[in-house]
Amino acid sequence: MQNNAAAGAGLPARLGRRLVLIVPYVWLILFFALPFLIVVKISLSVQRDGRPPYEPVFELGDGLVALWGGLQKFSTESYAAIFADRIYADAYLSSLWIAALATLCTLAIGYPLALAIARAPRRWRPLLIVLAVAPFWTSFLIRIYAWIVILKDEGLLNHALISAGLIAEPLHIYATQWAVLIGIVYSYLPFMILPLYNALEKQDEALVEAALDLGATPFAAFRQITWPLSVRGVIAGCLLVFIPAVGEYVIPDLLGSSDVLMIGRTLWDEFSTARNWPGAAAVATVLLVVLLAPITAYQRSQLQRKGAGR
Amino acid sequence: MKPGLSAGMLAVLLAGFAFLYVPIGLLVLYSFNSSRLVTVWGGFSTRWYVELFGNEQLLISTLTSLEIALVSASLSVLLGTCAAYSLARTGAFAGRTVFSALVYAPLVMPEVITGLALLLLFVALGIERGFWTVVLAHSTVGMCFATVVIYARLAEFDVALEEAAMDLGATPAEAFRLVTLPICAPAIAAAFLLAFTLSLDDFVLASFTSGPGSTTLPMRIYSQVRLGVSPQINAISTLMISAVAMLLLAAHLLTGRSAQK
Numbered sequence: 001m002q003n004n005a006a007a008g009a010g011l012p013a014r015l016g017r018r019l020v021l022i023v024p025y026v027w028l029i030l031f032f033a034l035p036f037l038i039v040v041k042i043s044l045s046v047q048r049d050g051r052p053p054y055e056p057v058f059e060l061g062d063g064l065v066a067l068w069g070g071l072q073k074f075s076t077e078s079y080a081a082i083f084a085d086r087i088y089a090d091a092y093l094s095s096l097w098i099a100a101l102a103t104l105c106t107l108a109i110g111y112p113l114a115l116a117i118a119r120a121p122r123r124w125r126p127l128l129i130v131l132a133v134a135p136f137w138t139s140f141l142i143r144i145y146a147w148i149v150i151l152k153d154e155g156l157l158n159h160a161l162i163s164a165g166l167i168a169e170p171l172h173i174y175a176t177q178w179a180v181l182i183g184i185v186y187s188y189l190p191f192m193i194l195p196l197y198n199a200l201e202k203q204d205e206a207l208v209e210a211a212l213d214l215g216a217t218p219f220a221a222f223r224q225i226t227w228p229l230s231v232r233g234v235i236a237g238c239l240l241v242f243i244p245a246v247g248e249y250v251i252p253d254l255l256g257s258s259d260v261l262m263i264g265r266t267l268w269d270e271f272s273t274a275r276n277w278p279g280a281a282a283v284a285t286v287l288l289v290v291l292l293a294p295i296t297a298y299q300r301s302q303l304q305r306k307g308a309g310r
Numbered sequence: 311m312k313p314g315l316s317a318g319m320l321a322v323l324l325a326g327f328a329f330l331y332v333p334i335g336l337l338v339l340y341s342f343n344s345s346r347l348v349t350v351w352g353g354f355s356t357r358w359y360v361e362l363f364g365n366e367q368l369l370i371s372t373l374t375s376l377e378i379a380l381v382s383a384s385l386s387v388l389l390g391t392c393a394a395y396s397l398a399r400t401g402a403f404a405g406r407t408v409f410s411a412l413v414y415a416p417l418v419m420p421e422v423i424t425g426l427a428l429l430l431l432f433v434a435l436g437i438e439r440g441f442w443t444v445v446l447a448h449s450t451v452g453m454c455f456a457t458v459v460i461y462a463r464l465a466e467f468d469v470a471l472e473e474a475a476m477d478l479g480a481t482p483a484e485a486f487r488l489v490t491l492p493i494c495a496p497a498i499a500a501a502f503l504l505a506f507t508l509s510l511d512d513f514v515l516a517s518f519t520s521g522p523g524s525t526t527l528p529m530r531i532y533s534q535v536r537l538g539v540s541p542q543i544n545a546i547s548t549l550m551i552s553a554v555a556m557l558l559l560a561a562h563l564l565t566g567r568s569a570q571k
Binding site for chain 1 (some may be wrong): 318320323326327329330333334336337340348349354358383390392393395396400403405409410411412413414415416417418419420421422423424426427428430431433434446447450451454457483507510511513514526528531532535536539544546547550551552554555557558562
């Protein structure tokens with residue numbers, strides 16, 4: 001009886017199940033995977049005046065001869081330019097450096113905060129974690145703008161410090177890489193706190209209490225119990241901050257001066273100011289190759305978490 | 311004896327929340343400053359708000375942004391629910407690894423790369439850029455966030471509930487509609503809010519994929535911010551922050567009520 005019912009519903013149900021998978025799958029291939037292939041193709045093209053500003057351009061109706069002619073126009077000159085000009089290497093390195101430093105600072109601020117929330121009385125925790133993540137829900141641009149108001153030479157911080165008699169000359173933080181660093185730490189902090197809190201909240205507090213009862217110092221208890229049990233959250237949080245920060249465009253553009261080199265900005269300038277689409281595509285491809293390892297590590301960590309949860 | 315919260319922990323909480331909220335608080339405070347100068351308090355005034363409502367371009371962009379956010383959040387939730395359901399319930403299938411890679415990569419991918427890639431796709435396909443290309447871009451990233459949120463909920467509830475429904479004669483579609491969907495409703499609502507906010511807030515993807523006539527609010531704010539500090543931006547900020555605060559409060563009250571049931 002039940003088997004019959006299942007068999008009766010079998011075909012449309014299986015079809016439905018297929019469709020439920022196929023629609024998002026095809027969507028992601030079409031609008032996320034395929035565009036990357038086009039990026040690679042255009043990175044091998046040559047800049048020209050016209051629309052679109054690159055060649056070769058292939059049309060569906062092209063004959064084999066035209067196709068062959070087009071293929072021969074491919075060139076690696078955009079990549080050669082990236083490797084020849086120091087400014088690109090400097091931009092990649094300084095992006096990686098600023099992102100790494102920002103990730104460490106975010107961890108240094110986020111970990112104690114996440115720990116304090118996870119150890120707060122149970123009924124406070126939901127409210128506290130909502131409050132810690134809430135700034136993420138307000139506009140990102142506005143949060144960066146707030147720091148312009150604060151950090152400018154004639155801004156609120158300098159005004160306050162000078163009025164208090166602590167400094168005589170304004171501090172130059174705005175339009176330096178320190179301002180970029182503060183901006184990244186401030187806007188990415190919620191991404192760090194959330195996975196850390198998830199890892200720390202699950203821990204059994206009795207473990208630490210037992211260690212303390214047995215004579216461990218609070219530091220030893222932290223180093224041998226709390227920290228190792230939270231490493232997974234630390235890794236997820238760090239990758240969630242580091243990877244997007246490397247390609248950040250808005251923060252260096254608004255808080256940094258033109259000599260704060262970051263690759264997201266180089267890409268943008270290449271694309272919009274120089275109208276060098278193949279150049280921008282090559283910068284993006286190299287950046288993607290650089291970020292491939294951390295992105296894979298992030299996916300691994302997410303899938304592992306899912307596996308452990310079952 | 312178990313202490314409620316040690317003094318050290320309390321200090322950490324206070325310092326952390328001060329860091330998070332003082333910048334936002336200052337913006338709100340100075341939006342009511344009658345002086346144009348940031349550091350001079352010229353008395354309480356609402357003139358920047360009045361000016362704001364006279365700025366027609368800004369109002370049009372706000373409307374555009376809200377429309378884009380509404381459409382793309384709906385699409386994100388629809389696609390995200392499908393993707394999450396497949397990941398949670400379809401066991402092993404060919405290309406599962408590729409599929410989950412495709413879901414997780416956009417979460418961390420720098421926006422300049424995603425934006426450039428989508429723009430080049432639209433140009434290669436000869437698609438005119440405008441309202442719908444922005445919606446497409448936002449839905450693609452939004453659906454991945456939605457998938458993760460909804461998947462977390464699906465993974466933690468018992469499959470036996472669905473199986474029981476089917477044993478009692480429900481078709482898989484009925485089991486989904488009558489059992490799975492109600493249980494996932496809070497996660498789906500959260501995913502919608504997340505995708506909506508992400509879309510409303512996005513500057514980079516929108517500037518790559520929008521065309522004339524579909525300038526979004528963040529694009530307007532960005533060009534104003536680049537011109538320099540202006541109290542009008544403080545006023546927009548305050549309005550946006552209040553809107554978000556009210557939404558969060560509403561969400562909190564709603565989930566609180568349903569939890570009490």
